[in-house]
Amino acid sequence: MASALLLPLLLLFVVLYPSIALAEQHTGLDDVNYIVLQTSSWLNSKAVCSRMRSPHPNVTDWAPLSRPYGPCSSSPATPAPSVADMLRSDQLRADYIQGRLSGDDDDDDTPPIRKDSMGTLSLEEHTGNGDNTSSPAAAATGGASGELPGVAQTVVFDTASDVAWLQCSPCPIPACYRQKDVLYDPTKSSASGVFSCNSPTCRQLGPYANGCINNQCQYRVQYRDGTSSSGTYISDLLTLSPTISVQNFKFGCSHAVRGRNNIPKTFYAVRLEAIEVAGQRLAVAPTVFAAGAVLDSRTMFTRLPSAAYAALRQAFRDRMRMYRMVAPKGMLDTCYDTAGVNAFVLPRITLVFDRNAAVEIDPSGILFDGCLAFAAVVNDQIPGVIGNVQLQKIEVLYNIPAGLVGFRHAAC
Structure with a gap:
C-alpha cells in the first residue's frame, strides 16, 4: 500500500505550502539524524509556487494544491484565520473523518x-x-x-x-x-x-x-x-x-x-507499522497500529494511536531539551518558545509503512507554529489519519487499479 506503479494518465496532486521556514543541512551536526530549520528565512512566493521540481516521466497530468491563505492561492485575499481557529477547524475535520471510520454495529x-x-x-x-x-x-x-x-x-x-x-x-x-x-x-x-x-x-x-x-x-x-x-x-x-x-x-x-466494509471505499487506507525519530525506531508494539490509517488531504495534522503518539512525543522532547517549552496550543501539546530563535535543530521523523516504505517527514511538516505537528486519536480503535502537513514537499501518487499509494521526495 505504500508503494505504487505509476499510471501514465494519473492525475497527480502535489501538496505545495508556503513553508514556515527554510530547512537546510548544517555542517558540524549529525546530518544523518538531525536537520536545521531556519526560522528567520522565509521562502518567497515565487519559489513556493514553482512547478514540480522533478516531474516523473510517467506522469503527464498534475495539479498543485495550496493553502487558501498562502501566496499561491488564487482565491480573493481575505484575513487569514488565527492559529487557534485553524486548530479548532482541524480538530472538527479529524473528528468528522474518524466518525465516518468508526463503523456501526452491523454484522x-x-x-x-x-x-x-x-x-x-x-x-x-x-x-x-x-x-x-x-x-x-x-x-x-x-x-x-x-x-x-x-x-x-x-x-x-x-x-x-x-x-x-x-x-x-x-x-x-x-x-x-x-x-x-x-x-x-x-x-x-x-x-x-x-x-x-x-x-x-x-x-x-x-x-x-x-x-x-x-x-x-x-x-x-x-x-x-x-x-x-x-x-x-x-x-x-x-x-x-x-x-x-x-x-x-x-x-x-x-x-x-x-474483510468487507472495514474502511469505507472513499478513503485511501495505508498500513503504518513503525515510527523513527533521529534514526531510532520507537519501541511501539505492532498491535498499536492495528486499526490502520487513512490519508486525508484536508486534515492538517497526523493523528496517531495514543501509545504511538506518546512515544513520539517523548522521543521528540528528549531531543529538544535545549529549547524552552511553552503552553500547548489546542491539541498540539509539545510547543516551544520561538522568540529569539533563528533556527531549530530538529530530529528527523520517519513514518514506516508496510513493504518497509519509509517516508521521512520534511522539516516543515515537523513543527507548526513552534509545536510538534502531530496529535493523538480520540479513540484507538478507529484508524488514524495521515495529515497534509506531514506530506508537504512530498509527491503523493494514487494507483487506484492496483490499490497502492506511492510517495516521492524532492518532487516539489
Whole structure:
C-alpha cells in the first residue's frame, strides 16, 4: 500500500505550502539524524509556487494544491484565520473523518468465513474462561467440553488452511470483526512465545511470511474471497479437551482481519507499522497500529494511536531539551518558545509503512507554529489519519487499479 506503479494518465496532486521556514543541512551536526530549520528565512512566493521540481516521466497530468491563505492561492485575499481557529477547524475535520471510520454495529463487518464446522479452542491464560459463544474465527481445533484452563475460542475447523490464527487483544474495530468470546491476550499467558525473524519457524512460513516488526515474525494469510488476516506469529499451549493438549502450538495472533466494509471505499487506507525519530525506531508494539490509517488531504495534522503518539512525543522532547517549552496550543501539546530563535535543530521523523516504505517527514511538516505537528486519536480503535502537513514537499501518487499509494521526495 505504500508503494505504487505509476499510471501514465494519473492525475497527480502535489501538496505545495508556503513553508514556515527554510530547512537546510548544517555542517558540524549529525546530518544523518538531525536537520536545521531556519526560522528567520522565509521562502518567497515565487519559489513556493514553482512547478514540480522533478516531474516523473510517467506522469503527464498534475495539479498543485495550496493553502487558501498562502501566496499561491488564487482565491480573493481575505484575513487569514488565527492559529487557534485553524486548530479548532482541524480538530472538527479529524473528528468528522474518524466518525465516518468508526463503523456501526452491523454484522456485515464480519468476514465471510463459514460457521458450520466450529470447535472450541482453549489457550492457557491467567485469566478466566470465555463465554464460549458462537463467533466466527479461523484456526484448526477439535471440540471440547467441561471447564478448561485459559480462554475459550469458537473457531472454524478448516483443513484447507495452512496457517491457524485467532483474533488477539488488542484487536480494534473496524480492523477486526466483533466476536462474543473473550479475546485471547498472549501477554497474560505464561506459555506464550514469539518467534524471531531469523528463526527456522519464521522461515518456514514461506508465502505467509509478512516481514518483521521489533524482531517478531509477522504473518499474513489471504483468502480467495478477499478477506485476510495478519499479525504476529506466536506459540502457546493448545487445550482441546481435559485430556488432550498440544505444547507450543503455532498460530497467528491476528490484529487485523481485512474483510468487507472495514474502511469505507472513499478513503485511501495505508498500513503504518513503525515510527523513527533521529534514526531510532520507537519501541511501539505492532498491535498499536492495528486499526490502520487513512490519508486525508484536508486534515492538517497526523493523528496517531495514543501509545504511538506518546512515544513520539517523548522521543521528540528528549531531543529538544535545549529549547524552552511553552503552553500547548489546542491539541498540539509539545510547543516551544520561538522568540529569539533563528533556527531549530530538529530530529528527523520517519513514518514506516508496510513493504518497509519509509517516508521521512520534511522539516516543515515537523513543527507548526513552534509545536510538534502531530496529535493523538480520540479513540484507538478507529484508524488514524495521515495529515497534509506531514506530506508537504512530498509527491503523493494514487494507483487506484492496483490499490497502492506511492510517495516521492524532492518532487516539489
